[in-house]
Amino acid sequence: MNATDLKLYLVTHRYDDNEATFLAKIAAACENSVTMVQLREKMLSTRAYFELAQRVKLITDRYQIPLIIDDRVDIC
Numbered sequence: 001m002n003a004t005d006l007k008l009y010l011v012t013h014r015y016d017d018n019e020a021t022f023l024a025k026i027a028a029a030c031e032n033s034v035t036m037v038q039l040r041e042k043m044l045s046t047r048a049y050f051e052l053a054q055r056v057k058l059i060t061d062r063y064q065i066p067l068i069i070d071d072r073v074d075i076c
Helices: 019-031 046-062
Strands: 009-011 036-039 067-069
Touching: 019 036, 019 046, 036 046, 046 067
Parallel strands: 009 036, 036 067
Antiparallel strands: none
């Protein structure tokens, strides 16, 4: 992978979305040319963030898109 492969970079924020809506939006973005996803959730517990990251990783893996976990090396 090189820099030209990373044309459209999604940085997440759930706002008031429930988890199903949030994950559906990530999947839709992956289906429509996003080339990298950064999971950025500042208000979740470690466990909730880890579980969410696992679900997002399933989506990004399906589309062979890199996932970055923001500020949480323990979750990586």
